[in-house]
């Protein structure tokens with residue numbers, strides 16, 4: 335164990351998923367951090383996928399990429415944004431990753447001939463990973479969010495690991511249960527029974543929650559607080575009301591009002607330093623509420639057809655980045671989702687884009703809806719509507735420019751048309767090898783790469799520095815064979831990775847704002863420190 339003895343707080347969910355456990359975890363972490371403690375947070379996902387990189391965003395939500403190139407769950411993004419830190423692959427594990435390491439160890443004879451079994455060896459590996467994270471920077475607190483809900487077969491093994499952590503370090507482990515209290519329309523009254531049942535299930539796994547966060551449409555009244563307290567074996571002041579609120583940034587304040595952070599510190603026997611969330615409240619709650627002008631942003635893409643996940647889940651970091659930037663510009667963002675297939679099929683005309691202050695094309699893969707996106711980009715380029723293209727949004731802007739400005743009529747990316755006469759976006763050798771041998775998982779260009787900004791460009795002005803580090807997640811690249819030709823026609827190469835000579839940012843002159851980045855700036859925007867490119871994009875959109 336680390337010398338400074340980190341405390342571990344497990345967060346689990348009851349009754350149903352989608353209750354905002356990630357926001358709950360982030361908010362508790364924020365509260366502890368606001369009292370001067372160092373905090374890190376970790377997410378455990380029950381999937382067999384070794385990382386989130388191979389999951390479709392409409393099914394799982396956004397794939398959030400850490401600086402060291404791990405493809406993780408969107409909750410890691412919430413932790414980074416709330417805590418204003420950069421996390422790493424150590425902050426994430428899936429069931430698949432855990433089993434994979436155990437099986438690899440077994441193959442390497444690291445268990446010395448023992449019979450290797452799910453219990454205890456899988457929880458051992460889970461605990462090893464939690465401790466490894468704790469030993470890294472020796473934080474005061476490690477928050478551990480367990481995906482899914484208690485009672486699911488597939489996350490039982492994580493509960494078992496949590497229980498054993500508590501058994502070993504009873505003074506340094508705590509459990510928070512995020513539960514749900516429905517208000518059935520016909521009954522019209524908030525019901526506590528599902529929560530009682532969920533807590534029983536947790537107890538049958540040998541875990542007694544220390545706190546219950548009662549998620550509901552409305553605040554919890556005293557009568558129900560008492561009831562939960564008695565039936566679930568938790569002091570009434572440790573039952574925290576967590577009603578729906580307008581903004582996720584309000585959640586830490588809702589908990590704080592009820593003394594959650596004080597209670598956690600008290601139970602751990604730690605002295606509480608005064609908490610400071612003034613700037614947080616002013617910039618993320620008060621200013622957004624008071625903002626008079628709205629900035630209308632169209633998001634054009636294809637992962638908007640809702641499966642299990644909602645639109646905003648597929649692009650949560652992009653949306654949050656736009657929000658941070660809008661608030662910093664004292665404006666309210668208003669988002670409209672446009673499925674680019676509607677442009678292709680003639681259901682909508684691209685001229686609808688004239689009603690927007692700015693257009694964003696976020697990352698994406700594959701051919702569906704791409705021609706629709708390209709026609710949207712042509713429209714905003716010609717009609718001088720501010721444009722921000724992220725990853726695919728940069729690649730497709732390059733294609734549009736090659737076709738319609740440089741006259742390379744059939745220009746394309748080889749992702750869509752491997753036989754195009756003008757592969758302006760193409761695979762590099764290494765990626766060709768990966769695809770030829772079906773090595774898909776974790777093999778894209780991932781994580782931090784440096785980018786050198788060219789003086790005098792819009793990006794250089796926005797960042798106010800020469801060298802930046804940004805996170806990537808893509809296989810295809812700007813094809814340097816076309817660089818001269820496109821530059822001659824007016825395309826501005828504003829950022830390059832010098833080591834590999836790769837184009838990282840394109841821009842257009844004579845346009846209020848037209849920037850495309852090969853990287854994903856949205857992963858680095860923070861609520862109180864909006865990303866420079868988003869900030870300038872919104873500023874241009876407001877103008």
Ligand code: GLN
Pocket residue numbers: 696697698699700724725726727729749807808809810811
């Ligand atoms: N599909 C493109 C590539 O693989 C872009 C990826 C993305 O937008 N994240 O290069």
